[in-house]
Amino acid sequence: MAGPKAGEERILILAPIGRDAAAIGDVLRRAGLQGVVCPDLPALLDSLRAGAGAAMVAEEALFGRGSTSLVEWVEAQPPWSDLPFIVLTSKQARPEVPVWRKSLLAKLRNASLLERPLDALGLSSAAESAVRSRRRQYEVQAYLSERALAAETLKRLVAERTSELEAANAALRLEMEQRRETEEALRQSQKMEAVGQLTGGLAHDFNNLLTAIVGSLEMIKVRVAQGRSCELERFLSAAHEGAMRAAALTHRLLAFSRRQTLDPRPTDLNRLVAGMEELIRRTVGPAIDVEVIAEPDLWASLVDQNQMENALLNLCINARDAMPDGGRLTIETANTTFDDRVARERAVIVGDYVVLCVRDTGVGMGPDVIAHAFDPFYTTKPMGQGTGLGLSMVYGFARQSGGFARIESEVGRGAAVNVHLPRHVGGSASADVEPVLDAVPPLQAGATVLVVEDEPMIRMLLVESLREQGFTAVEAEDGASALSVLRSIALVDVLVTDVGLPGGVNGRQVAEAARAERPNLEILFITGYAESAVVSGHLPSRMHVMTKPFVPEALVDRIRGLMSAQRAIIRRVRPGT
DSSP: OOOOOTTTTTTTOOOTTTHHHHHHHHHHHTTTTEEEEEESSSHHHHHHOOOOEEEEEEGGGGTTTHHHHHHHHHHOOOTTTTOEEEEEEEEOOOOOHHHHHHHHHHHHHSEEESSSSOHHHHHHHHHHHHHHHHHHHHHHHHHHHHHHHHHHHHHHHHHHHHHHHHHHHHHHHHHHHHHHHHHHHHHHHHHHHHOOOOHHHHHHHHHHHHHHHHHHOOOOOOHHHTTTTTTTHHOOOHHHHHHHHHHHHHHHHHHHHSSOOOOEEEEEEHHHHHHHHHHHHHHHHEEEEEEEETTOOOOOEEEEHHHHHHHHHHHHHHHHTTTTTTTEEEEEEEEEEHHHHHHHHHHHOOOEEEEEEEEOSSHHHHHHHHHHSSSTOOOOOOOOOOOOOHHHHHHHHHHHTOOOOEEEEEETTTTTEEEEEEEEOOOOOOOOOOOOOOOOOOOTTTTTEEESSSSSHHHHHHHHHHHHHTTTEEESSHHHHHHHHHOOOOOOSEEEEESSTTOOOOHHHHHHHHHOOOTTTTEEEEEESSGGGTSSSSOOOEEEEESOOOOHHHHHHHHHHHHHHHHHHHHHHHHOO
């Protein structure tokens, strides 16, 4: 800490009467102290403002109003300062002097009295004590100044660091934004690549199928024009097979996109696997051993049983293709529960799941193949040996059923595909067995069917097929015209309606309006896929779904089944009929 500055330890002397000021100055000099004589009170105030270690003031210099300006200076001192005053008193006999002295001491704050006549030792001792006290005050001032400087320095450093952090944070935000934009651009690029792969695969497969269909129909047209009917059956079969393969392709695409129409039911996967075991063994061939490991207390799951069978068969076929030299195929069922931690790690919903695992001992897959295995049209099989839609269909079906699928594999160590389906708590799992109805009389000719379909070619085929089988078929091209028909004719036995209809009234709305007027009406929805959201979930009684494409005979058989069931219900309710 720095020593006292010049003038900070001088002692100011104010004794304007007699020779006291000079005598005090001599005593202080002999004691090694610096004394400065002030001729009057204004000079004392000027010297105080310049700095001092103490002040010796004769009391007579402060009588009357002389002390006011000095008291004002005392009160204006900074917080660290409390200048020592030594007041030189005289033997005053007047009674008001002690009271005045007491008041003066209070106003000067740090003051002491020294009675005259003075002796040199007492005077120098009092002066040295006052200077030491003042020196400690200057030390406090220096300490506070250093603290203030340190605080200011710290404040400046904090401001600089804050500015640096803000700049770094801004740069980080900019980098994050740039990274987000880059990732978004990458995702968009990957999406476009997937779309390109999807459309390319679709164009390739559909062009092949359309070539077969159109070519066969053209050959039929030529042969009919030539009057040659002997080989028409071969071309009809080729066109029909091409159409069925196109239908299967669209079905797999819808499964991948999770927009196929499902008919979920409580299902026992153990029973489903057991029912397919023989088919699977025949499909994979004798070179592959098939093992089924069933969980004895397997929970039920709510799935479309037909789609579940297709998914299982697809997985088994993929496993067979991965074992060209034979191996072991294991089909296993299990129960599992995902808690919060596992669900977060796998980005799934917390809860109970039923697991169907298909494991093989084949060639396996590397991480790069696993990353794309569920992509549509992605395949590692040789050209012409796979469409790349099998696993994507399984994935889409699992997601649409509320679950998910994942692959575990290493190159050369086989692969396992796990399909997780949510546990169903409610009705018991059912075997997929159609209810046996009482024998009923044959259908009466002339039963009325209202067909609502906006596509003219499909509507024409459906109506003609129904009329060929003896039904009375009434047609409507949209929801509004269908409602008009329902209001204008007395009898409609079955309503067959597409779900997506133009004109603002969809098939579900037509069905609900018809059911309000005709509670016993049988309703059959026919849908391609997108409108399945309108008929998703459990439909009310006597409402059914049929997925396009289908052959007209299948529609006729379905309508016959609905009406037979209706007649059986009526007979059980009214036994006399």
